[in-house]
Amino acid sequence: MKISKVKFITSSASFEETKRIEPKPEYAFIGRSNVGKSSLINMLTNSSLAKTSSTPGKTQLINHFLVNEKWYLVDLPGYGYAKTSKTKREKFNVFTKKYLTSSITLRCIFLLIDIRIKPQKIDIEFMNWLGKSNLPFIRLYSKIDKLNNEKINHSLEIQNSELLKYWETPPPYILSSSKKKIGGEEVLLKIKDLNNLTL
Numbered sequence: 026m027k028i029s030k031v032k033f034i035t036s037s038a039s040f041e042e043t044k045r046i047e048p049k050p051e052y053a054f055i056g057r058s059n060v061g062k063s064s065l066i067n068m069l070t071n072s073s074l075a076k077t078s079s080t081p082g083k084t085q086l087i088n089h090f091l092v093n094e095k096w097y098l099v100d101l102p103g104y105g106y107a108k109t110s111k112t113k114r115e116k117f118n119v120f121t122k123k124y125l126t127s128s129i130t131l132r133c134i135f136l137l138i139d140i141r142i143k144p145q146k147i148d149i150e151f152m153n154w155l156g157k158s159n160l161p162f163i164r165l166y167s168k169i170d171k172l173n174n175e176k177i178n179h180s181l182e183i184q185n186s187e188l189l190k191y192w193e194t195p196p197p198y199i200l201s202s203s204k205k206k207i208g209g210e211e212v213l214l215k216i217k218d219l220n221n222l223t224l
């Protein structure tokens with residue numbers, strides 16, 4: 026699938042606010058702060074529309090980007106950013122979770138995880154919550170340019186064995202690097218398949 030047009034629509038501070046957006050299929054990107062969500066959206070759209078930063082906590086609202094006038098990429102705030110106040114962190118958590126469970130046009134969630142780090146409680150808990158909430162998601166391991174193949178495979182093994190404690194089959198995954206432009210086609214293929222579904 027080719028992305029011929031991409032446009033930033035709006036930022037929303039709550040699920041209620043997203044209701045003003047014209048309903049179309051949505052694909053959301055979530056994960057810990059600084060994991061590379063906004064960079065991935067920019068890679069997919071070959072743009073710099075999503076704001077990125079080396080300082081965690083850059084994205085603080087629900088951002089909708091309209092692609093080919095047909096569907097949205099949704100950039101979400103990161104979770105688990107230690108320097109945000111606890112109240113602010115909980116507020117993010119509540120509003121993103123509310124959006125994820127309430128949007129009827131949300132077709133898939135891409136959950137980004139940094140390939141370099143060992144399984145984090147916060148990511149596992151989030152995946153388990155997505156599973157319990159019956160929300161379809163794909164693990165998207167980011168920043169694979171930082172590791173060689175052997176280390177990537179080792180990291181995947183550790184991640185999968187941790188997930189097997191909770192999941193009969195670990196949820197599907199895609200490997201990506203926004204820096205080296207890896208994984209974009211797989212993400213777009215998945216989106217194309219889901220766009221064609223009539224729900």
Ligand code: GTP
Pocket residue numbers: 057058059060061062063064065076077078079080081082083084085101102103104167168169170171201202203204205
């Ligand atoms: P928040 O909005 O704060 O939650 O962060 P985010 O998940 O949107 O991360 P963002 O895309 O802003 O990227 C964070 C940092 O990681 C930036 O310095 C990016 O340049 C860097 N980064 C993102 N993707 C990659 C990648 O694939 N490889 C490498 N090496 N660096 C990356």
Ligand code: MG
Pocket residue numbers: 062063064076077083084100101
């Ligand atoms: Mg961001």
